[in-house]
Amino acid sequence: MTRTITLIAATALLSLGACAKKRPEVLPPAPVGSGADAGAGVADPNAAGGAVVPGSDADFQRSVTSNTILFALDQYDIDAQARSILDSQVEWLNRYPNVRITIEGHADERGTREYNLGLGDRRANAAKNYLAARGVSPARISVISYGKERPVALGSDEGSWARNRRAVTVIIGQ
Template structure:
């Protein structure tokens, strides 16, 4: 009797699932194209209809000067070049008030692990404080220090060290 119940249960389940199968449409819709109303127009982040969602990380990457600022050896002060980059980030963040960011602090491989983590934290917070002074709410920003754990350039020369002394702004999805 249990075998009969099991067979009936399996048969019923199979029929129920077969009725849910998705059928392929006879004719596929055309691929999306740029509409004449947005062709050639540009918005604050670039061309309208380019497939990049406003407020996304891709929009941020193409709209700002850079997502990375660099620092001198054992320094965490914001120099004029970093100010220009952070100013463009602040403008984008003000146009996108619901976006949250994380600012990562990084160091080169020289120094102890503890020293580099502390320096990376000071670098990330220097960028955060600058953006806050430009009107970006601190509640939208978090910081993290990776010290020398995530180098962008491998090598033990000044060129690699210079690339690794940085703070990177990441838009949270």
Template sequence: MAKLTSKLIVAAALVATAGCAKKRPEVLPPAPGETVAPTDGAGTGAQTGTGVVPGSREDFQQSVASDTVNFALDSYDIDPQARSILDSQAAWLQRYPNVRVTIEGHADERGTREYNLALGDRRANAASNYLAARGVSAARITTISYGKERPLALGSDESSYAKNRRAVTVVLQ
């Protein structure tokens, strides 16, 4: 009985330590003094001179006019300012064809929860459709509506409302 118990304890310890073993990384870093061939950097972890990885969320933030498109009250129309923002986003997304994005639709606090979720959905889809019309694959774009649940600006004044009526493009990593 004592032998069986000790064998079970040893087997359990071996199983537990085997689960903790480190996995070999897919890409090994270069050895000291070894040179690396330059790449386009998309998804490889390569950095630009500014320390930003090309194709990353930070690169998107720095490269596009804005990640946010604002809308008029009870509207989901893409105006000329929104077009220029979405055009810069489309150009960036075409440079990095493996990057996926989510477009978040938002609304101000006025109206019912259901109405604002529907309006946020229409705003996100309007931005998504515009990007798709500019050559970005629709399969790379997902949309979600937060309605009035995630305000950017707190307050019940027109300035706050205007900031909260938006669609935000978020690069997935």
């Protein structure tokens, strides 16, 4: 009887092993990211010779000082460096008045989820309000907070935390 049970168990294990999913020989391409790395340097494949299309995300990435502004710990005020970056974004956005954007607010890993979502929202809205005060229509700007859920730096040190305290401007289309 014991021998029969052992044979049944061994047969079942061998059957399951034959059903294991095998790794494909050719892996699919990596997904296109969003946020800080979205579309960076990407040319429009439909454009002649792969040139960057005016008014596209690739054009935005190429033309502005940065798509990201950084914040101090537990802060959401726009400092001089952030103003300079946002001013370059205002110039580009005024050149393309039909382009819509989303400003993503982010926080570092410290603090509760709820606190960081609120802080990310205040950071995104601070950037939106600055752009609106400089003449960009608020109707073209949406905001979203990711709190600490989408870090760009994975370390638990001051350098990583500083890179994660940010607001990122993303082109979403016309």
